[in-house]
Amino acid sequence: MEKNLMERGSEMLTRETIRQFILSELISDDSRVDLTDTVQLIDSGVIDSFGIMSLLGFLEENFSIQISGDDLVPENFASISTISDFVSQKSC
């Protein structure tokens, strides 16, 4: 089903919030600005085993969700796009 304007706006906002967090907190090299929605964050080393701890804390706090057990799989945090989808799904 096609998403309405509100849903698309909210999704964009979520992605932007996540992107800003990653850029400001997880990437020490500030020259890296080409962080598109599909960049593979784990494979490229943007999110490592330390970074995932910060990211999980941020997502739980910022989006008022709980992440545990089966949710805690790397696939959910592979890119801004998958993180955003995961957050939307948990927020429902």
Place this chain on the structure above:
Amino acid sequence: MVLELTDEQKIWRETLVAFSRQELDYDMTAYEKGDLFPWEAWRKCAEMQILAQPFPEEYGGGGVDFMTTMISLNALGYACKDAGLVHAIATQILCGLQILHFGSERLKQRYLPLLCRGEKVFAQAITEPGSGSDALSMRTSATKKRDTYILSGSKTFITNGPIADVVIVFAVSDPEKKSLGGISCLVVEDGMKGFEKCRPLKKMGLSTLQNGELFFDNCVVAFEQLLGKEGQGAIIFNESMEWERSLLPAAHLGTMERILEISVTYAKERHAFKKPIGSYQSVANKLSSMKMNLELGKGILYRCAALKDNRKRAALDASICKLFISESLKQACLDAVQIHGGYGYMSEYEIERDLRDSIAATIYSGTSELQHNIIARFLGV
């Protein structure tokens, strides 16, 4: 967030303190000399349901919250002089928490009742000869072959390892991936072909705690022994560290309280130049620092427990907790030896044992240096 103990929790702590003084007050000398594990004490703790505390009743657990579990370890750290036994118990509980939170129903039913009753000893195998604090750079491999994993490699310093019946082994299941996604956890049982345990390593302290090497030589592990999902190892490791870096400091804080009490008593009784040594500022300052660290430690410890009980993330808090309390304990032990002078240096007074034990606290479960790194990463630097 309530950071106070309930009346029930206070009573439970008093009960465990009395239990420890009555049942766990064995002469440590013989155990220390032979690096022996105190099996009788282990069984008594199991009968007291200490190992079973945070697990649901359906698996034979006590069904209590994380705060109460922490209080139990705190009480043992305070009243039981055998820090090795307390550490072994904490490790057993941590393994159970991993199985409870990530294991399949089959794994939970198979292992948790045995773990709660203390009938089987559990260990988690992470550290390797070439990877300590950088734990996830491990080399032990878990190669998929049909419906099994072939485990190959070695682990070292593994707590409970030499006496373990069940080991949660962290291994690389996909070398192409980074540690996040490339590491998996397998539950291995003693007696499996290709799995070998070595005798305990001799240590500076924590003599009764059994630490040793584990070897896996093409050990075939059934797919159903996978803990969590494939590639979930690094995340399970992180989760586990949140519990570990709260439970172990709980025991350390108990020990710190005992050290403070002993030191205050001695500072009042011992005279020098016709005055109690506690009346000298250089001694009193050591005692007031101990008290300050004890109270500050309590604050961060209770916060960690409350976060976990509220199903919130506590990675940063747990690192602060572990770093602050372990370093405070080491300093408290050093100061206690100093306050006791020559007597403090003698084995008979037992403080020197606490000092030796305390040094390990700043090394295991991530060194103090690593905790600083984690805290810095949370600051975005």
